[in-house]
Amino acid sequence: MQDINVQLPNLLDQVIQSIPYFKAELALIFAFLGSILATLFVDKWWKHGSFVITLTGIIISFILSTQQLGAPQNGFFGMLIVDNFSVYARGILLLALLLCVVFIQQHFRNKKFSKNLGDIYSILLTAGLGLNILTMTSNWLLAFIAIETVSISSYILVGFFSENKKQAEASMKYVLFGSVSAAVMLYGLSLLYGFTGNLDFTSFEHIQGLIEAPKILLSLALLFMFSGIGFKLSFVPFHVWAPDVYEGAPTPVTAFLSTVPKIGALVLLARLFEEWTSSSFYFSELVLVLVSVAAIVTMLVGNLVALRQTNIKRMMAYSSIGHTGFLLMALIANLASEPQVLLFYIAVYTIMNLAVFGLIDVLEQKTGSAQLESYQGLGRQFPILFTVFTLLGISLVGLPPTAGFIGKLFVFSSVFDLFQFNNNKYYLILLIVGALTSVISLFYYFKIPLFAFLRKGEEVKVAYSKSAQLVYIISILLGISTLVLGIFPSILLSLFK
Amino acid sequence: MGLLSLLIFLPLVATALILLLPNRMQSNYKYIALGFTVIQFALAGWLYVQFDNSASGINQISGFQYLEQLPWIRLDLGSLGQLEIDYFLGVDGVSMPLLVLSAFVMLMAIGASWNITKSTKGYFSLLMLLNMAVMGIFCALDFFLFYIFYEVMLLPLYFLIGIWGGANREYAAIKFFIYTLFGSVFMLLIIVGLYFSVVNPDTGAHTFNMLHMMNPNNYVDGSFFAYLNNYYEVLGIPARMLGFIVLFVAFAIKVPIVPLHTWLPDAHVEAPTPVSIILAGILLKIGGYGIIRVCYSIFPDAAVDANWWLGLIGVISILYGALNALAQKDLKRLIAYSSVSHMGFVLLGVASLTAEGISGALFQMLSHGFLSAALFFLVGVIYDRVHDRYIYNFRGLASHMPAYTGFVAVAFFASLGLPGFSAFIGEAFVIIGTFNAESVGTGIPRWMAIAGSIGILLSAAYLLWTLQRMFFGQTRFKGGEAWASALTDINTRERIILFPTLALALVLGIMPSLVFDKMNATVLNLVSLVSQYL
Amino acid sequence: MITLTHFLVVSACIFCIGLYTVIAKRNAIMILVGIELMINAAILNLVAFGKYDKLNYSGQIFALFAIVLAAASVAVGLAIILNVYRHYKTINPDNITDLRD
């Protein structure tokens, strides 16, 4: 214990020095506390108190994090990596979070229930905090903590309102499945720790240890570790919870689940993947194989199963599973190119999904149903809404002239570059499956215009609900932005320099 | 803002205008559409007249006219290199006539959709959108741009078929869409591959510029599609051949060839008349155009190897389509299959790789363009009146609707290749060119020419048979008196649309030089480009 | 002398028991218990390995954090299960299948 006493002061010094790198997250923390307090005291007089605080907190955190751009440092003994990649990722996910907050606020604004809406904001902020950390760390400990923070807050998000049976069931499935995979992951991590005696997966010892580790146990540990990340990203075979939870959860929460957490997990996986595949030994290509196979299977399963769905939320759940597969492909593509391709795809994906769920939410409030049949003949009543919806569908399929197409094109390009570079059959299969699944996906995405425009529906005079207005506008704007980004992708790409 | 851009984006203005106008001005939409299309046609015609015949086009930029090249997307993708996408337009002898054709067919389509009443706003805006995409395809010289227009074209069509179509429209629409998309996503992969194989000699960056892709010197050695030391194989197929095949399939679906044609009868039959007109008049041509502009120009070496098979496919399509047409009982379906047969000639002619053959193929595309359009329009005429197309439900129309019968007879004889009409020139020169191919040594045997000529015979058979069954003999309708009164002879609007079309067929049949002069230089250039790999 | 191996074996056994519980038991609470077992197995591992990590006791630290997190998630889990019980009057996962394809 001697040495510690000796080190302690300069350890503390380091911690103090590292605080500035943590500004953005601190902002979130303060906002978190603030919103709790506001919920307790302010909201009685001014019911938007906690809401506003949350928004400001997120915005401040966004500004702070953007200031870290172009100044790569790392603090807390290398636990915290503040590089451009993380900054961009945080930027995207904070904005997404912002939108989710708005969605949720709009969704529950004039619903009456016992619980206090303010709490949900603070929970969202925690999730944001966890995700922020997730994007900045290369340390298993921190990563695990972050993942758990996000998971727990998501459980609560899903279960918090429990207006109906479905939400309760969804939350239960979510929490149990999540905890199990977390436990499994933890076990895997413990093994990894055992092999390497070091928790920083970028460090030399870590990789060294992995190289020396016995293959069988190693693969076991890897798979366990992946099960945790896989749960967050919901790629096959860890996707099973997603459809039920997405369907059961309140739509804005679904919007949150399908976008924001994925970003964080993806960034983490990206770091891991890049680190581990860059060094060539047995398990580097093992990791490659695992991810490629996961990507291929996920794309296939997600898109194929989606063909059969009748509930739009469930369909979108599968579609986002399929997109996860494509995100993994983008991740692999990330090997070939700077992160901007990956970031671009993430950004576009987030925009598309938020917009889609926003529209679903609007329609749900208008028609009171999320079944595809309920859209019959609505195209006549909401031409703009469904035009944008169709546009989003096109973008999700990946057809020009939309951002989705550009994203796909970049991913294909990078993967093709890899394929041309080292003639690895996995890349080719990825390309082919990627192309094929986009054809398949067309079929179910176009069920929306099919029902809305092609089918004659009885003229249901829907209640014009004021509440959806803001969400509606936001979604429309997002939808149009996919078109704009499709024609001028440089607007977005030039940001990720 | 160059002329071509104007040509392409005029319809977009119309769309915007239509969308902005309030619904109570519904009745004016068609006039807006018509007005813009007329302007567009006039512009296209003017371009055609101004077109310099000596332009050799295809693979050197100097051979293109009305060029527009603006840097569109310039991105530094790090290790992927500088992404260089141009807004690059230009026309040569191949695309110029097709451009005019599309403008003309669009005009016809607008005329044909005169009494569309179902949500005209959406209808005309989609039509104009389609118009824009089509124009763009024929003008684009940057593969990326080309692809974007190519895909954008699908969406309006999906809705036009799906919303304004017949009983089985949903199936037809999605089938059409998925079919085409299936071809084009793989095309996208090939485009990406080409992108990485080709560099712009000026900037040294990878490029989507088609003209650069046509020059072997721009290929990076050892890249996936490289000419030199390229050892890439997929399933044992060399990379360049693979690229050719995939691109060919993508366009062949559009042409369409047997056995990738099954979307066509459904789409044509379910689509409303104007859309059938556009499908037959323009869409199929895009396939042929793509094969010439992309497959043969970018992969000439592979094309030369695959030639024999292309010719065979062409012949099969000719005979298969004709035989199918012979057995159809739905008039529209019959004409749809006849399109398959007639487009087979295009493929055969292109495959012959002789100046005569390729010119013949292009000419055939044009003539089929407006002839099939006219035929579909004529079907529409009776369908509008009695909502039936079943051949055996009509008899002796000749005595009941003489003028209509006159037009039908002219259209039929024109499209069965009666000399004096355009189709004859096209088919005859495809046959002659194909026959020459053997002595030129492009690997197309003579029996293909003969087999193709049998197609001409069959086309005469089914068309005359139809004439005999529907129009001659004693008048008798399934609908009895109700039909007899409903089946009024064609009105002025229909005459106004039909007359120029058939007149055009006649003029081109008598003075083919109007078209050949424009395309000769280009065709020769294409032949020389490809034949150096023979 | 208890070597590392013993620890590992024991933890492995606990993990498997937990896993079995999770899969087999028809009771949400039992599943939570199973999860706890699995986490504890992991923690045991971490501590055991931590013994060899003289530099900075990451293993132990990790274990501590893990315990906290496990507690938190279990708390949430219990609340949610309670909630479910209010709606379904059962906590047998097999009977709670409104959400399905």
Add this chain to the structure above:
Amino acid sequence: MNSLLTISPIGASILVVLLPLLAFIIQAVLGKKSTSGIWSLAAISISTLLSGIFVFAQVWNGTALQVDYSWFTIGEKTFNVGILLNNLTVLMQFIVCIIALPVHIYSKAYMKGDAGIHRYWMYLSLFCFAMLGLTISKNLLLMYIFWELVGFASYLLIGFWYTKESAVQANKKAFLMNRIGDLGFLIGIAILFNTFGTLDIVDILGKDGLLYQGIVDQNSGLMTAAGICFFLGAMAKSAQFPLHLWLPDAMEGPTSVSSLIHAATMVAAGVFLLSSIFPLFNGTVLLIIAIIGTITAVTAAIFALAQYDIKKVLAFSTISQLGYMMVAVGIGAWDAGMFHLATHAFFKCLLFLSAGALIHEMAHLKAHNNGDFDPQDLRNMGGLRQYMPKTFVLMTVASLALAGFPLTSGFLSKDAIVISAFEWAMQKGGVHLLIPILLVLVSILTAFYIGRLIFKAFFGKLRVSNLEAPALHEAPKTMLLPMAFLAVCSLFFVFSFNPFSYANSGILNGLAVQYSFTEIHALHTIIPITLTLTALLSWWLGYNWYVKGTYPLQANSSWMRFAQNQFGMNEWMEKTFVAPTLLLGKASYWFDKYLVDGLVNGASYVIRKISEIITWIDKHIVDGIVNAVAQLAYELGNAFRFVQNGRLQNYLGFTLTAVLIGIIYLILR
């Protein structure tokens, strides 16, 4: 007037072609408003004058003229619109005009009061335009175009009464069978273009043409193929066996049309084509032509024997005469072919017109006392001599010409062919002799059936009895005059001033072909005599059989014996000659109708069936596969859904299993 007189033959010939086109357009524009046919009439008359005075008269036995106008360019190859005026072409053009004019005049009366008469004039002018263009075009492509247009016009005219089912069937059949020939023509063009790189007749076949520059071996397989292809074209147009089937059916059209198109001009186009590209053919092809020609001549003559429909008889006789011409071409004496074409044009046209007159009257009769008999059936006619004597005279002249009696034009041209055929056969020797012998046989049969026609129609008394005073009377002037004109033209002096020798007939001298075979003087006396005698004999027999044979016997002892052996002779005649021939005729016609034609119909039937089968395949297999793929994707999606059964622990189990599988895989790899 001067300016008109100084018009160049080229310009004149162009006018000759374009005037009918003009008439066609005017008629088309006017439509029902103009039914007089004045435009067509004017056009053809001016054309005839021009063609006679400014083209034929100028060019005949003068220097050949030609002119080219560039038409269009493909690649480096330029295609010309060319006009070639030499003896052959101007002769053909003039014949067409000189035949067309009377037919036009005749039609004015014949078609009077028909509902669709405006269409009639339109089509007729179109036909004249196409046919005249065909005669003088120098470029094979251009010729092909007119070739098909002619077919098109004939399609329209055959189907003129389009409400008649049989007419519609017939014109479809005609067009399709012609299309077969056209394809041959087209392929032939392709071969020539492929070999010589041009389609200009003069450039290829003219003196020092490409053909003689050793570019290609005359006897190579390719050239043989080319020859056969062109002959195929000619076969279809000139109704050579077995592509002759369309011609008898084509008689569904108005009789005037049959006379112009399906007797005189269009069907002769095949012969004209072969003559104009004659140098192209090598020995093999020529032999084939000769053989086919002979077969056609014989079979058609035999078919003609058993016909009762007057127009059918004439149709078959046309086919058989065309066979004659083909033989002439085949043996290399294409000038003789053209000669026969010319003479045949006149008298066959006349035959048809007279037949038309008869039918016209019979139709009147039928209408007058609404009987239900076929006005075209010989069995209903008879004894028309006393009602329409002029017609009788004219028709007799024509049939004498057909039968090849002295002093008629037919005598000269037929002799020309038969004699040359003998000379040729002598040269070749052996089995080749069969051809001329068969030709002689044909001429006998020809005489017999045409005699039969005359006797049946004009002698005896009207078979359709039980009707009051028949309203039969002579045909109107407007019909008789053209017929008279044609009758004059079917006499010898039009073609040669020596009625007994074709040697110095204008046409032969004009075309001046060097025969490959030596002249044998003996034949020039023997053949004509034999032919005449045989012809006489068969007429006499015919007369006895069809006219005398019907008279009842009087019990006149002095006549008795004579009568008896007369009858005996008749019996003998019947047993040995007539009956078998008629039987043969019937049989072979049956054969033709039910087997050869049956084959054609069968083929079309088979094709239709095949097309149905293919359609089935298209629907259920090709499209089926497409849908099956879609279904497969759908089912796969379904298969993956079994996991999503809503049971949490199954989810966990599934995931765990997947992980385990992964582990096992990693362990095993």
